[in-house]
Amino acid sequence: MREDDLYINKIDWITITIYALLVIMGWFNIYAAVYDEQAAKSIFDFSINSGKQLVWIGTALLLITIIMVADYRLFENLSLVLYGIFLLFLLITPFFGKEINGQRAWFEIGAFRLQPAEFAKFATALALAKFMERPSFDLSQFKYQMQALLIIMLPVALIMLQPDTGTAMVYSAFFIMLYREGMPQRYYVLGLAFIAVSLLALGIENNLYIVIGVVAVVVIFILLGKKKLSRILAFTILGLATIAYTYSLDYVVSKLPEHQQNRIMVLFNPDIDPLGVGWNVTQSKIAIGSGGFAGKGYLEGTQTKFDFVPEQHTDFIFCTLGEEFGWVGSLVVIFLFCALLIRLVFLAERQKNRFSRVYGYSVISILLFHFMINIAMTIGLFPVVGIPLPFFSYGGSSLWSFTILLFIFIKLDSHRIQLLGRMK
Known part of the structure; x- marks a missing residue:
């Protein structure tokens, strides 16, 4: 058997099939989200979003x-170069980018826009894989933890200059990959505790209740533990730090732009202003709920037809699906995403070198984060932060970046035997 034939046989067609299904289903839902019964334009009409998305799909195929005909070694060899290039793009975006809704996050090219922060995700994943493939790299050691953290935080810092909080949050997904590669569990325990305290601080109006709770917990830990001075001191400092953080968080939130404060308020009290700051989430939940078990039918969604949900073709595309295809349609799409993620875990675990495995788990982490947060946004379980549903939401930058992210891994997986040979 020729090497080319062997390569074709090693391509994971299951993953490619799931990708194709999600892209096609997303395209039909984009058309439904912008469908105008009066104008009745074709899904192929380039003057509407479905036609424009078709252009992005065609270029994604290119x-x-x-990616699939390129030398598989190219991605490893150019990983740091690509990372540097996209850091440079992120650096100049706040100065030369197109301002939309108070953010300079896009470069405008004719009728199309490109968002460098979306492409920086796969570049960051490649850079992490390149650094972590070294035999000496050990995430149990502090210096290596700081190296990995620096690679992640550099693009985050530059994205916050735009400012684009939602996209910057996505980079926290890399900590899922770091956990698989040996990052100590204590950091994740502290992280979960930090999130819990933050939610309590934001959700409870009177901080006095939190202070009482923290003091009670500290006293219980001290009484149950060994009565050593060092232990008592450590718990006391931790308790005081938690109380100080609670009050400082209130101050930080008060300095955020008004629209970001409103998003946080709506998370804890969705009914606080259903005709104002809570409009998007309220209408999204109405659309999904009105779909019932089997939906109203394709192009028959009333919430969709009458534009009740803003940005329905992008961040809120899932509510179009829920209204027109109901619980059944939503379940099918969720099943496809879960099948894709499970398949990618299988592929990542069978990799023959660390570079491919680290990159594979980075792909899984980013897709999982987008999938969970986007759907949580549309049903009111997470603040609206502008995170698209992979392969489904309208947007060229989104589709291109997720396509590149995924197919680099498919390419690496198809050459895992050759990668093993290079290690010997």
């Missing part, structure tokens, strides 16, 4: 072809 990107896939380039």
Whole structure:
């Protein structure tokens, strides 16, 4: 058997099939989200979003072809170069980018816009994989933890200059990959505790209740533990730090832009202003709920037809699906995403070198984060932060970046035997 034939046989067609299904279903839902019964334009009409998305899908196929015919070693060899290039793009975006809704996050090219922060995700994943493939790299050691953290935080800091909080949050997904690669569990325990305290501080109006709770917990830990001075001192300092953080968080939130404060308020009290700051989430939940078990039918969604949900073709595309295809349609799409993620875990675990495995788990982490947060946004379980549903939401930058992210891993997986040979 020729090497080319062997390569074709090693391509994971299951993953490619799931990708194709999600992209096609997303395209039909984008058309439904912008469908106007009066105008009745074709799904192929380039003057509406479904037609524009078709252009992005076509160019995505071109990107896939380039990735699959390129030398698999190219991605490893150019990983740090690509990371540096996209850091440079992120650096100049706040100065030369197109301002939309108070953010300079896009470069405008004719009728299309590109968002460098979306592409920086796969570049960051490649850079992490390159650094972590070294035999000496050990995430149990502090210096290596700081190296990994620096690679992640550099693009985050530059994205916050735009400012684009939602996209910056996505980079926290890399900590899922770091956990698989040996990051100590204590950091994740502290992280969960930090999130819990933050939610309590934001959700409870009177901080006095939190202070009483923290003091009670500290006293219980001291009484139950060994009565050593060092232990008592440590718990006391931790308790005081928690109380100080609670009050400082209130101050920080008060300095956020008004629209971001409103998003946080709506999370804890969705009914606080259903006709104002809570409009998006309220209408999204109405759309999903009105779909019932089997939905109203394709292009028959009333919430969709009458534009009740803003940004329904992008961040809130899931509510179009829920209204027109109901619980059944939503379940099918969720099943496809879960099948894709499970398949990618299988592929990542069978990799023959650390570079491919680290990159594979980075892909899984980013897709999982987008999938969970986007759907949580549409049903009111998470603040609206502008995170698209992978392969489904309208947008060229989103589709291109997720396509590149995924197919680089498919390419690496198809050459895992050659990668093993290089290690020997």
